Amino acid sequence: MALEHAILVSLLEQPGSGYELARRFDRSIGRFWTATHQQIYRVLRRMEADGWVAAEEVAQDGRPDKKVYSAAGPGRAALAEWLREPVEPETVRHELAVKIRAAAFDDPAALTVLIAEVERHRESHSALLARYLHGEQRDFPDLGALDVQQELQHVVLRGGIEFERMNLAWLDDVLTTLRRLADGRGRGTGDREQTSGDRV
Amino acid sequence: MALEHAILVSLLEQPGSGYELARRFDRSIGRFWTATHQQIYRVLRRMEADGWVAAEEVAQDGRPDKKVYSAAGPGRAALAEWLREPVEPETVRHELAVKIRAAAFDDPAALTVLIAEVERHRESHSALLARYLHGEQRDFPDLGALDVQQELQHVVLRGGIEFERMNLAWLDDVLTTLRRLADGRGRGTGDREQTSGDRV
């Protein structure tokens, strides 16, 4: 459980209200740590009770008041402690991969549906990559003059960029494969029983 | 929620007991869909009650009896229906990325700890890639003679291979960056306040 820590990092980079955090989790830090506004509000209240963050009521004109949070001393200490703990292995959930393997046990029409779905994914990953590259241009125009915080943000961003590039290449590979199978498949042996279920 | 469907795919590829499924989820299909034995046993019971899978008690000598499950008609129908639904966007949890960004708000000693941690990750990803490549050699020796099921398994495996290659390259990038910062950092401005928290 590290939502607290993701929130702390975000608040250290920039204080903000629960609502603003929720928007950041949609746009920025949420690319590698997702959370809904419900989780964020609940965790913020707990963190405030524990003294990890300090809250300040801010009146606004023309819109509801907000509570602006910022990281407090105990929060920074907790973050430092967490940072020194080993990283637990991530739990992976790749639904598309399951569906691709599932398509072997369905009729050829399923392949057509799957191809459309993979194309949709390809589009969204392509748009995300474009957004990453645009953000890189905007936020890191001079790569020779970054401070430590920016260097660390940038190396994470590079990870996102390379991840999306890999994704696009793989989705193209998937599309090529699925189209080939959709063409060449008369009534193939897709339902072949009893193969090894212990494959890598 | 698609654990049921991942289990169905695994059972269609090869029937097995809850225990065997849990082992597969550690080794094979679990690379893109994780589950503990608790989840698997619970879900299997529910699936059996719903008629999605059929169970057969198998007595063994020298070890406890087991219940071997296989996918039943309603399960296949449910899988076909699920396959035609759009894939919901995956929730990402990249703890290491959060820690890298968190390191900006800690003292230089944190960088040293983080470097060791990244090296550890690099080792495990390297081992996983080797295992994927070995599994590819073992299970797909003749890439020109694959049936539909094998083609689909192989394209997913290629995704795993490319994912791990990208991971290794990025972790090397991270290590280079962290080492550079750990060297050159006197008392830098890592705590610079008020930067944009809405970066990509």
Added chain:
DNA sequence: GTTGCCTATGCAACTCGTTGCATAGGAGGA
């Protein structure tokens, strides 16, 4: 010959995450 690991299944308690809903004022368009 006892210690520890492997197979095989399961209960109970807990935390985390999701979903639906509610409030409430202001902005902007049909």
Added chain:
DNA sequence: TCCTCCTATGCAACGAGTTGCATAGGCAAC
């Protein structure tokens, strides 16, 4: 004018996932 969307926060209920523990026989090593 009404409808919808946006900001801003929150409650309540549910479902998913995690953790710790329990049983129980067999096998292998020390």
